[in-house]
Amino acid sequence: MTERYAVRQSGSGGQGMILAGVILAEAVGIYDGKNVAQTQSYGPEARGGASRSDVVISDGEIDYPKAEEIDLLMTLTQESFDNYHKSLKPDGILIYDSDYVKPNVKNPPFKMYGYPIIRVAREYVGKEIVANIVALGIIAEKTGIVSKESLEKAVLARVPKGTEVLNRRALETGYLLAQGKKLLD
Amino acid sequence: MTERYAVRQSGSGGQGMILAGVILAEAVGIYDGKNVAQTQSYGPEARGGASRSDVVISDGEIDYPKAEEIDLLMTLTQESFDNYHKSLKPDGILIYDSDYVKPNVKNPPFKMYGYPIIRVAREYVGKEIVANIVALGIIAEKTGIVSKESLEKAVLARVPKGTEVLNRRALETGYLLAQGKKLLD
Numbered sequence: 046m047t048e049r050y051a052v053r054q055s056g057s058g059g060q061g062m063i064l065a066g067v068i069l070a071e072a073v074g075i076y077d078g079k080n081v082a083q084t085q086s087y088g089p090e091a092r093g094g095a096s097r098s099d100v101v102i103s104d105g106e107i108d109y110p111k112a113e114e115i116d117l118l119m120t121l122t123q124e125s126f127d128n129y130h131k132s133l134k135p136d137g138i139l140i141y142d143s144d145y146v147k148p149n150v151k152n153p154p155f156k157m158y159g160y161p162i163i164r165v166a167r168e169y170v171g172k173e174i175v176a177n178i179v180a181l182g183i184i185a186e187k188t189g190i191v192s193k194e195s196l197e198k199a200v201l202a203r204v205p206k207g208t209e210v211l212n213r214r215a216l217e218t219g220y221l222l223a224q225g226k227k228l229l230d
Numbered sequence: 231m232t233e234r235y236a237v238r239q240s241g242s243g244g245q246g247m248i249l250a251g252v253i254l255a256e257a258v259g260i261y262d263g264k265n266v267a268q269t270q271s272y273g274p275e276a277r278g279g280a281s282r283s284d285v286v287i288s289d290g291e292i293d294y295p296k297a298e299e300i301d302l303l304m305t306l307t308q309e310s311f312d313n314y315h316k317s318l319k320p321d322g323i324l325i326y327d328s329d330y331v332k333p334n335v336k337n338p339p340f341k342m343y344g345y346p347i348i349r350v351a352r353e354y355v356g357k358e359i360v361a362n363i364v365a366l367g368i369i370a371e372k373t374g375i376v377s378k379e380s381l382e383k384a385v386l387a388r389v390p391k392g393t394e395v396l397n398r399r400a401l402e403t404g405y406l407l408a409q410g411k412k413l414l415d
Contacts, residue, residue, distance in 0.1 A: 058260075065268075067248060074272025076241075085252075086267040087259025205390060 048104045050190055051114060054180065055097035055129055056121030060178030067182060068199045069191065073102050076195030080106065095124055102190060117188060119180050120146055121162065130155075140183055142176075152218025159189065160222045161229065166215060169228045175215035178204075182219015193220070233289045235375055236299060239365065240282035240303045240314055241306030246362030250285025253384045254366060254376065258287050261380030265291065280309055287375060302373060304349065304365050305331055315340075318337060325368055327361075343372065345407045346414065360400035365388075366406015378405070 052069065053060045063085055070083035085098040099115075117138045120126040126139075126146045133139060135154035143159030158181065166176035178200060185191050197216060204212045221228060237254065240248045248270055256270035270283040284300075302323045305311040311324075311331045318324060322337035328344030345368065353359035363385060370381050382401060389397045406413060 063252060067252075070270065070272060080271075080273045082269055082271040084269040085255065085268055086265075087255060087264045 049189075050102045050116050052100045052102075052117045052119070052182075052184065052188075052190070053097055053115045053129060053132065054100075054119045054177075055095070055125035056177075057124070058094040060096065060121050061174070062096045062121075063098045064203065065177040065181055066100055067101045068178075068203050069184070069196070071202070072191045072195040072199035073100070076198050077163045077192055080104065095122075095128070097129070099126065101218060117184060121176065121180070123147065138187060140180070140187065158183075158223070162222070163226055165218060165222060170215045170218050171213065172211060172215075175212055178212050178215035179219040179222065182216045182221075183223040184219075185221035186220045235301050235373075237285045237287075237288045237302045237304070237369065237373075237375070238282055238300045238314060239285075239304045239369075240310035241299075241362075242279070242309070243279040243281045245281065245306050246359070247281045247286065247306075248283045248361040249388060250366055251285055253363075254285045254369070255380070256387070257380040257384035257385040261383050262377055265289070266300070280313070282310065282314070302353045302369060304369060304397040306361065306365070308332065323367070323372060325372065326371050341366075343408070347407070350403060350407060350413055354398065355400045355403050357396060357400075360397055362401035363397050363400035364407065367401040367406075369404075371405045382385075 053187055054065050056062050066083050066124055073079050074081035079102055081102045083100050103117045114134050115132045115137055118129055118133050119140045121142045123146050126148060133155045137155040139155050139157045139218060141148055141159050142162045144161045144164055148157055162179050164177045165174055166179050167173040185196050200212050201209050237252050241247050252270050255266045258264050259266040262285055266287045268285050293314050299319050300317045300322055301315060301319055303314055303318050304325045306327045308331050311326060318340045322340040324342045326333055326344050327347045329346045329349055333342055347364050348358055348361045351364050352358040369377060370376050385401055386394050386396050
């Protein structure tokens with residue numbers, strides 16, 4: 046039986062969900078050396094500004110990278126929560142921005158964790174634009190699907206030169222948030 | 231019958247094949263408004279530095295984004311040509327860097343076009359790093375799968391601030407190369 050783990054990161058365009066997908070896939074595929082596929086799909090609705098990327102990790106061949114059954118869903122917007130929460134497996138994990146998303150589902154079968162991801166990026170890390178990297182830190186801490194060493198390497202290989210310290214801080218902040226540390230008043 | 235067109239862009243890590251895939255997918259999906267999926271896969275062999283990304287355009291639902299039957303293959307390295315030319319459809323198109331790739335196939339069933347893409351990026355456009363954007367211009371000119379207006383929008387939305395003129399020049403240069411213009415001595 047092949048083990049398979051699918052992560053969907055979703056938000057609005059400009060929130061860096063595609064870069065986050067590429068980074069997670071490179072951390073797992075290049076640095077941890079596992080089989081991984083990373084996909085994003087667009088249709089006419091993409092003009093509305095929604096953005097998502099999927100990463101599927103497998104210990105066997107990945108012949109079907111589409112992530113229909115999501116193990117972990119990260120949502121930074123209400124629209125992306127509304128669109129995708131039904132794709133979560135019953136034993137899956139939802140991680141959401143608690144300032145922007147109300148997970149209005151009765152008796153959800155999945156686990157839910159809310160954090161003020163974007164506000165923490167802006168006020169604690171120092172730049173809202175690294176919210177996607179904070180989110181990656183949360184995913185890594187909550188799931189263990191990627192080693193911290195590999196994730197940091199992949200982040201630093203992809204972010205613009207001169208932003209390495211900011212992004213390393215964003216990643217560490219994601220770990221702290223997921224560990225339950227209170228970072229803002 | 232659903233029309234489907236699959237493009238694989240391949241080279242070594244650092245040549246920007248993944249960014250090129252994201253840009254092509256966004257041009258077709260967001261700006262041209264078609265259904266498109268963009269995928270990259272990594273396995274343990276990715277440590278060797280090979281890099282590829284696939285874009286599948288469809289006029290229907292895309293339920294299978296893996297590009298097993300490639301309509302257009304762009305290769306910037308011999309290794310990527312060797313790995314992927316067998317995935318090309320018989321009526322497909324191969325585009326390759328003529329300085330780095332020898333397409334050593336007897337009686338190839340596909341069409342072949344070689345250009346000194348990397349050298350043109352370095353010596354005519356001014357920076358080797360935009361070879362991936364030159365390549366996108368060639369793909370657009372040879373296939374017509376993406377409108378030039380949409381491709382330019384997508385390029386400018388994804389490249390680093392301050393490099394817009396360089397990248398616009400790279401794209402125009404790709405069109406000229408594909409039209410058969412001689413740009414270097």
